[in-house]
Amino acid sequence: MEDLKEQLIEEFGGDNLVEAFGELTLTVNVNDIIKTCLKLRDFFFFDTLVDLCGVDYLTYGQSDWDAGASSSGFSRGREAQGGDDRHSERFACGLSFIIGEQKPKTSCEIFC
Numbered sequence: 001m002e003d004l005k006e007q008l009i010e011e012f013g014g015d016n017l018v019e020a021f022g023e024l025t026l027t028v029n030v031n032d033i034i035k036t037c038l039k040l041r042d043f044f045f046f047d048t049l050v051d052l053c054g055v056d057y058l059t060y061g062q063s064d065w066d067a068g069a070s071s072s073g074f075s076r077g078r079e080a081q082g083g084d085d086r087h088s089e090r091f092a093c094g095l096s097f098i099i100g101e102q103k104p105k106t107s108c109e110i111f112c
Contacts, residue, residue, distance in 0.1 A: 049097055
């Protein structure tokens with residue numbers, strides 16, 4: 001995965017790439033999505049789109065839900081967890097790609 005990460009940084013820049021949870025996420029400008037997807041397919045051989053979703057960051061970081069689960073099941077927070085909205089754009093589109101059956105999965109986040 002380190003080789004792929006270095007190649008993606010070289011092509012798209014280090015500020016646009018994040019590694020977390022065993023996956024790489026590339027943040028892409030909406031105007032560059034077609035060009036980026038073609039590069040991922042043609043030069044990095046990502047041949048399968050496995051996920052496409054919409055994201056609304058309206059209350060991102062302001063969840064009322066407790067992130068920890070109890071041993072007896074579902075857990076609900078009593079107070080808002082707080083936090084600041086870290087996104088200048090409200091809506092995003094997430095795309096996840098894989099190379100055949102290989103890992104890691106690489107995701108693109110496109111802000112609209």
